Amino acid sequence: MRLNKTLAWLLTLMAISPLTYAQVAQDNGAALIAQGEKVAIASDCQACHTAPGSKTAFSGGYAIASPMGAIYATNITPSAQGIGQYSEQQFAKAVREGVRADGAHLYPAMPYTSYHLMTDQDVHALYAYFMHSVKPVDQANTPTQLTFPFNLRFSMGMWNAVLGRTDSFKVDPSKSDEWNRGNYLVNGLAHCDTCHTPRNFMMAEKQDQPLAGAPLGSWYAPNITADPISGIGGWREDELVSYLKTGRAVGKNQAAGGMAEAVEHSLQYLPDSDLKAIAVYLKHTTPIRTEGEAAPAYSYGHPVSVEQEIRGNAANNAYNALDNGAKLFSGNCASCHQPDGAGSPNQAYPSLFHNTATGMIHPDNLVSAILFGVRRTTKDHDVLMPAFSSPTYVDQLSDQQIADISNYVLHNYGNPQVTVQAGDVAWMRKGGRLPFLAAAQPYVVPGIAVGIVVVILLIIGIRLRRSRQKHKS
Ligand code: HEC
Ligand code: HEC
Ligand code: HEC
Structure with missing residues (x-):
């Protein structure tokens, strides 16, 4: 009897243990971790959780500028000071619901508002990747100290309850697999909506205007709905794929600001099938037209050169010698973008006409490119346009001079209905106009x-x- 029991117990052990072991092996297996790494790349966790120039991936410390003040991304390596103590359930709650292991609410600078669509399988793989493949780093977090009342984290709980999205990802069987994959990437993992969807006065995304374009600090994330005039309806699928992969679509736009970061850290590494799925999804979004827009932003402008009239007037801007837009353009921009604005033959220095940065009704990206430059590193190329604000190795330009150049560029190469005042430049230099709440x-x-x-x-x-x-x- 006793022997029988022991035997039965032994048999059960033998039967169970290889199974559980196999389960664990599968769970922590290379394939699962590799899958988790792909999710981490598509979700761009690195961009925020690794401070620029830091040698330790995911150790936090990057200050994300918000209109309410700096919000510091935290250490999410599997160390005691990171998320080493997080169970998978707590991890899932942080990523999808914005609730920390200690129950405190995260600010939506962490894009849980999009990640809430992340599937259980992807969260599971992501957890395996962070716990078993990311190197633990002991680095204390920089505390986030916002001004009252934004320092009250519990208020984010109320914000979530009223304005947050809690639905999980649902496959639409009436659409293709490609479209569904694109929807999952655009609104979930790659969180394109967090930048491209306009926000209401409570800073929540406007549900009725998905991807219709939004100001983003000093920059403007354009309308990327399928509308042929206000959105990307006139972009070919391969142009969208090229833009996401390299940051360039000749005759359309170049990625600067937050878009350059998304391309550099995340999008360039996505498989072509994912980029194609994003393009297919964007081309099938509900078109949203911005009132007053009559032609696509990339259709404006033509080559114009006034170089003959002004050549030799003043070679550079020493002592602010250049006093009008044409001369300032000649002295500061024409060397790369050419005197007629057409850019270099291979478009490594892009044309300033047929460029959404100069054709949009929002001049933000033109002004911000001048102020902050363009910087983007991908497998294909390193892109650098110098910043004309401090600190820089080119002449610094005043608000008025930047307004003058912008108006010259807009009038000749871009949307002539748009004008820029020195006051607009001053705001963008400071990081953009404040939304209502701030x-x-x-x-x-x-x-x-x-x-x-x-x-x-x-x-x-x-x-x-x-x-x-x-x-x-
Ligand atoms: C756009 C920036 C951004 C991206 C992208 C981002 N995070 Fe975060 N994350 C933050 C910020 C900021 C915080 C801290 C917020 C706060 O203190 O309220 C945070 C907090 C967290 C926390 C809570 C940790 C703790 O205990 O403090 C976890 C876990 C986390 N992120 C995981 C991830 C993962 C996994 C990804 C990728 C799937 C990711 N984050 C992508 C900005 C980001
Ligand atoms: C961090 C914010 C941010 C995120 C995330 C982001 N974008 Fe952008 N996007 C921008 C900004 C800013 C621009 C303007 C870039 C410029 O003109 O230099 C832009 C430009 C674009 C353009 C060019 C539109 C035009 O008319 O010129 C496309 C297309 C685009 N984004 C698609 C996407 C897609 C698809 C995703 C997600 C996979 C995404 N973006 C994620 C901020 C962002
Ligand atoms: C040293 C060369 C150089 C100079 C000088 C220069 N640019 Fe650029 N510019 C570039 C490069 C490189 C890019 C980005 C190309 C890319 O992303 O592929 C760029 C991009 C741009 C863009 C597109 C930005 C966007 O967000 O899409 C605009 C607009 C622009 N430049 C305007 C100007 C103006 C105006 C001046 C003069 C004040 C100027 N540039 C001076 C090299 C230069």
């Missing part, structure tokens, strides 16, 4: 103080009335 912040404390005073006055008023009524009666 602009209202300075009034929150006085607002609450005024509120308290009003309440006190009301109470005194009611008391006085009551006591008068008492005296009357």
Whole structure:
């Protein structure tokens, strides 16, 4: 009897253990980890969680500029100071719901608002990758200190409850596999929506205007819906793929700012099938037209040169000698973009006409390219346009000079209906105009103080009335 029991127990052990072992092997297996790495690349976790210039991947410390102040991305390596203690469930909750292991809410600078679409399989693989393949780094987090009331993390819980998205990813059987894959990448992993979808005054994405274009600090993330005038309806699929893979689509645009980062850290590494799926999805989005736009941004402009008239006037801008847009353009831009704005023959220095940066009704990307330059490293090429704000090795340009160059460029090569004022440049130099919530912040404390005073006055008023009524009666 006893022997039988032991035998049975032994048999069970033998039967179970190889199975569980196999399960663990499969779970932590190379294939799963490789899958997790692909998810991490498509989701661009590196871009935020590795500080620029840092030698330790995912160790955090990168300050993400938000209108409310800097939000520091944290250490997500599997160390004690990182996410070493996170269970898979806690990890999934942080990535998809923006809730930390200790229960505190994350700011949506961490794009959980898009990652909430991530499938269980992908979260599982991602967890295996972080726990078993990422090198643990002991580096303490830089605390994020936003001003009141944004420092109250619990308020993000309320924000999520009212404005957050909690639906999980659903395959649309009426659409192709390619379209579904594209939808998953655009709105989930690659979180294109976080930059390209406009936000309401509470800073939540406007659900009725997906991908319709939005200001992004000093830059503008254009409308990428299928609309042929306001969006990418007129881009060929292969142009979109080339743009995502290299940051260049000749005759359309070059990726700078946040888009350059997305290409550099993430999109260039995606398999062509994924890039094609994104292009297919974008070409089938609901077109959204911006009122007042009559022609696609890339259709504006033609070669114009005033070099003959101004040559020799002033070779460079020493002592701010150049006093109008044409001369400033000749002195600062024509060497690369050519005196007629057509760019270099191979378009490594791009044409300034037939370029959405100069044809859009939002001049932000033209002005920001001048202020901050263009920098992008991919497998194919290193791209560098110098920044004309400090610190730089070219002449620094004032707000007025940048406005003058922009207006010269817009008038000749871009959208002539658009003009730039020195004041616009000043805002972009500072990181862009503040959205309502951030602009209202300075009034929150006085607002609450005024509120308290009003309440006190009301109470005194009611008391006085009551006591008068008492005296009357
Ligand atoms: C656009 C920037 C951005 C991207 C992309 C991003 N994160 Fe984050 N993440 C952040 C920021 C910022 C925080 C800290 C937010 C805060 O303190 O409220 C954070 C916090 C976290 C945390 C919480 C860790 C802790 O305990 O503090 C985890 C886990 C995490 N991210 C994982 C990921 C993973 C995995 C990916 C890729 C799938 C990713 N993040 C992509 C910005 C980003
Ligand atoms: C971090 C913010 C950010 C993310 C994420 C992002 N973009 Fe962009 N995107 C931009 C900005 C800013 C521009 C303007 C670039 C320029 O003109 O230099 C841009 C430009 C573009 C353009 C060119 C449009 C035009 O009219 O010139 C396309 C197409 C595009 N993005 C597609 C995507 C797709 C698809 C994704 C996701 C896979 C994505 N973007 C993710 C910020 C972003
Ligand atoms: C040293 C060469 C050089 C100079 C000088 C230069 N650029 Fe550029 N410019 C570039 C390169 C390189 C790119 C990006 C090409 C790419 O991304 O493939 C670029 C891109 C641009 C873009 C597109 C930006 C976008 O977001 O799509 C604009 C607009 C532009 N330049 C305008 C100017 C103006 C105006 C000046 C003068 C103030 C100027 N450039 C000076 C090399 C230069």
